[in-house]
Amino acid sequence: MRRALGYIADGFLDALFPPDAVCFVCGMEARLDEYPACPGCAAALRQAAKLAGARKLQGVTDVYAALAYNETMRAVIHRLKYRGERWLARPLAGLIRLPEGRVADVIVPVPLHEQRRRERGYNQSALIARALGARVALPVDEGALYRVRATQSQSQLSKPLRAQNVLGAFAAQNVAGKTILLVDDVITTGSTLEACAGALKGAYAKAVFAAGVCSA
Numbered sequence: 001m002r003r004a005l006g007y008i009a010d011g012f013l014d015a016l017f018p019p020d021a022v023c024f025v026c027g028m029e030a031r032l033d034e035y036p037a038c039p040g041c042a043a044a045l046r047q048a049a050k051l052a053g054a055r056k057l058q059g060v061t062d063v064y065a066a067l068a069y070n071e072t073m074r075a076v077i078h079r080l081k082y083r084g085e086r087w088l089a090r091p092l093a094g095l096i097r098l099p100e101g102r103v104a105d106v107i108v109p110v111p112l113h114e115q116r117r118r119e120r121g122y123n124q125s126a127l128i129a130r131a132l133g134a135r136v137a138l139p140v141d142e143g144a145l146y147r148v149r150a151t152q153s154q155s156q157l158s159k160p161l162r163a164q165n166v167l168g169a170f171a172a173q174n175v176a177g178k179t180i181l182l183v184d185d186v187i188t189t190g191s192t193l194e195a196c197a198g199a200l201k202g203a204y205a206k207a208v209f210a211a212g213v214c215s216a
């Protein structure tokens, strides 16, 4: 209750945010660690943070991936994407560590195709982007990047097929001269982010950085 006023100001996403004392990973009530997680889950998250390797993606200056994509994180991301647990976007965005100072002019989420967004009701990457934007005080432009055609789900495709699948699938607007922080939930092969970076650069973005909660 003590934070109720802040929640109202933060809007709908935060209205769904459960009490501080619930671990977002296992759902147990506990005194929370530095992560909004119980001590056991926080230890697992710290381990996953150590294992998140550096990534190099074409057209992207630097990639900030919070955690390795392990079983624990797979389950949490699944709840956000497919079980409607939108509130998870905030603790997940809280895991993303950015360098000191202003990294970008604007945060841009990787878009879902409109049909899939309608089916799911929301774009999980946009929820993470909004939560991250609120945290680091950067604006979020959800319309800067958009899909110009539907793509197959990337999950069953090999790296070369993934690149082909998303080639030319995105277009960008309103980014000329801007430094962009591209946000996705999980970075797997990076094909999607590379295609997005290509579209942003094609629309004259000055530079593109990328951030993801997990990196596979």
Ligand SMILES: [Zn+2]
Binding pocket: 023, 024, 025, 026, 027, 028, 037, 038, 039, 040, 041, 042
């Ligand atoms: Zn826990």
